[in-house]
Amino acid sequence: MSERTDIPKPEGEYFESERFGGLSILLALVAFVAIVLSVVGAVIDTTQFAHSWLFAFAVFFTLCAGCFFWAIVHFAVDAEWTVVVRRQLENIAVLMLPLAILFIPVLVLRHHLYEWMNTPVGADPVLDSKRQYLNWNFFLIRAICFFLFWIVASQLLRRLSILQDKDGNPAFTLKLRKLAFVSLPLFAFCLTFGACDWLMSLNYKWFSTMWGVYIFAGAAGSSMSLLVLVITALRKAGYLKDVVTLEHYHIMGKWMLAFSVFWAYIGFSQYMLIWYANIPEETQYFIARNTESWWYLSLLLVLGRFFIAFGILLMRFVKKNPGELAGIAIWIICMQILDMYIIVLPALHGTGVHVSVWDFTSLIAIGATLAFIYLRIVGRSSMFPVRDPRLIESLKLVN
Amino acid sequence: MRTPSGHKVYAMAAEYPTPHALYEAAKAVRDAGFKRWDVYSPFPIHGMDDAMGLGKSWxxxxxxxxxxxxxxxxxxxxxxxxxxxxxxxxxxxxxxxxxxxxxxxxxxxxxxxxxxxxxxxxxxxxNGLPRWYHPMFNWERFKRVSNDGFFLAIEARDPRFTEIEARELLERTGGQHITIVHED
Incomplete structure (x- = not known):
């Protein structure tokens, strides 16, 4: 029922990689320097570096996994509005392949991260009762399986979607839907157990049954924020001007709002049940994070990730203003970084915040590497699926 | 305003064959500057609030x-x-x-x-609820509104309402079965 008549050309829009050659070289340079510094850090301050790297990995892993989630949900529920922004979700999701390579330092430095790997059999009955799950061989096999799934599924997702750009055959949509149905439960499985393996087992005595959902909630909200940022940046560069409208921004803003609430709901449920039951092996996690200087960061996380984000996103005009929504998106991603920091670093500095230079070099190393690869990927296909059967409906979106 | 037979006038109403015709008519009525009018359809029509010029709801x-x-x-x-x-x-x-x-x-x-x-x-x-009866139901054709009828009514309490202007506008936008609807 909209009055839109300016349907984009069937050739689609292409990112001119040459135009951003300078940015690409800069990112490569930054990534190279940061990786060299990281190697130095790994040698001179191994334990601190291992935690910093795991923290940085967790930030970018959750962002990419979240984008993969949104892409498969799009096909599983046959969504309309996502069509115009979907290609960017696919482009970010395929970054799982470089992420798998960037995960190798965690495997190499495992003895500095995971206490249970150094504890001999028989030393701790609590650990011995968990040995069938927490042992190095199984840990490695699981990590390989998880990444194998994410790499295969994200690559397949993007390949099939790009093939459809050529002829617009709706059979690809049906194939992708089947892929999405298979991927959804596998995604939930891999994310939950990945989160338990890599983050929860930093303290093998602690456990939370809501851990997987908690990580997912943060991942989905922050990756939607990342999508807003990527789309806004592309529009600033002059792309997708006629394709993505304020209506799309409005929906992305609604999802950011929804997942701010969902994150708070899950995070609070996890906290309240442990706080109320008051069992030492469960409360130790929050005692470390709610005492000394960690308390201020935990407070900032609760205020920033929920109360501030929720209060601002509740207003409709913010969601319909790309500039303001991008500002909130940056804020939410900063909060996601803080969330991962509070999860990983207290495992090392239980007595208080100890900011290290390797926290920053790790973040920059992984971030710049992925941004560089993203710039290489984004130019290889049209910036939106030009022959998707639901493209017109997505363009005419009104909500 | 009363009809010659003494009935109080509620509105000038018309039926439209399709949701799209109703949508276009709503835009015309909005642009003509009427304030007290409404559209009726069996289902929500996307974009109708913009076509009617409705602002953000309170x-x-x-x-x-x-x-x-x-x-x-x-x-x-x-x-x-x-x-x-x-x-x-x-x-x-x-x-x-x-x-x-x-x-x-x-x-x-x-x-x-x-x-x-x-x-x-x-x-x-x-929405003016709860109410026992709506004047629009004084019009026999309006009973199709929950089935396949698309209606537009310009109410007599609109300050710009005149019988001639309202009828002309509804005719111009392709309204059918244009009629006066009584208040009681």
Missing amino acids: LSAVVLAGGITGLLTAVILEFGPSWILYPLIVHGKPYTWRTVPAFFPIMFEATVLFSAFAAFFAWQIM
Whole structure:
């Protein structure tokens, strides 16, 4: 029922990689320097570096996994509005392949991260009762399986979607839907157990049954924020001007709002049940994070990730203003970084915040590497699926 | 305004064959500057609020007020007795403001409950409900509105309403079965 008549050309829009050659070289340079510094850090301050790297990995892993989630949900529920922004979700999701390579330092430095790997059999009955799950061989096999799934599924997702750009055959949509149905439960499985393996087992005595959902909630909200940022940046560069409208921004803003609430709901449920039951092996996690200087960061996380984000996103005009929504998106991603920091670093500095230079070099190393690869990927296909059967409906979106 | 036979006039109404025709007609009526008029259809039509020139609804503000009322109610009813009036140690938990995690679920529920009440009642009032009878049903054809009829009515209480102008406008936009609808 909209009055839109300016349907984009069937050739689609292409990112001119040459135009951003300078940015690409800069990112490569930054990534190279940061990786060299990281190697130095790994040698001179191994334990601190291992935690910093795991923290940085967790930030970018959750962002990419979240984008993969949104892409498969799009096909599983046959969504309309996502069509115009979907290609960017696919482009970010395929970054799982470089992420798998960037995960190798965690495997190499495992003895500095995971206490249970150094504890001999028989030393701790609590650990011995968990040995069938927490042992190095199984840990490695699981990590390989998880990444194998994410790499295969994200690559397949993007390949099939790009093939459809050529002829617009709706059979690809049906194939992708089947892929999405298979991927959804596998995604939930891999994310939950990945989160338990890599983050929860930093303290093998602690456990939370809501851990997987908690990580997912943060991942989905922050990756939607990342999508807003990527789309806004592309529009600033002059792309997708006629394709993505304020209506799309409005929906992305609604999802950011929804997942701010969902994150708070899950995070609070996890906290309240442990706080109320008051069992030492469960409360130790929050005692470390709610005492000394960690308390201020935990407070900032609760205020920033929920109360501030929720209060601002509740207003409709913010969601319909790309500039303001991008500002909130940056804020939410900063909060996601803080969330991962509070999860990983207290495992090392239980007595208080100890900011290290390797926290920053790790973040920059992984971030710049992925941004560089993203710039290489984004130019290889049209910036939106030009022959998707639901493209017109997505363009005419009104909500 | 009354008809020659003495009936009070409610509106000048017309039927449209398709949702699209109704949508286009709504835009024409909006541009003609009428304020008191409405469209009727069996299902919601996308973009109709823009076509009718309706601004943002006040409902969200009322719901926000309801939510804040609910939150404050829960805060007072929980902290009042447990922190100020009868401070007791329950389950080994503190009885200062630090016991707030135990109170959050109730705060959340009360916020949701009061928001829902505010939304329900404000929505009823904004739609002029409850009412026993709507004047549009004085028109026999209007009974199809819940089946396959698309209607537009320009109400007589609109300051710009004249019988001739309203009829002309409805004719120009492709309205069929144009008629005067009586108030009673």
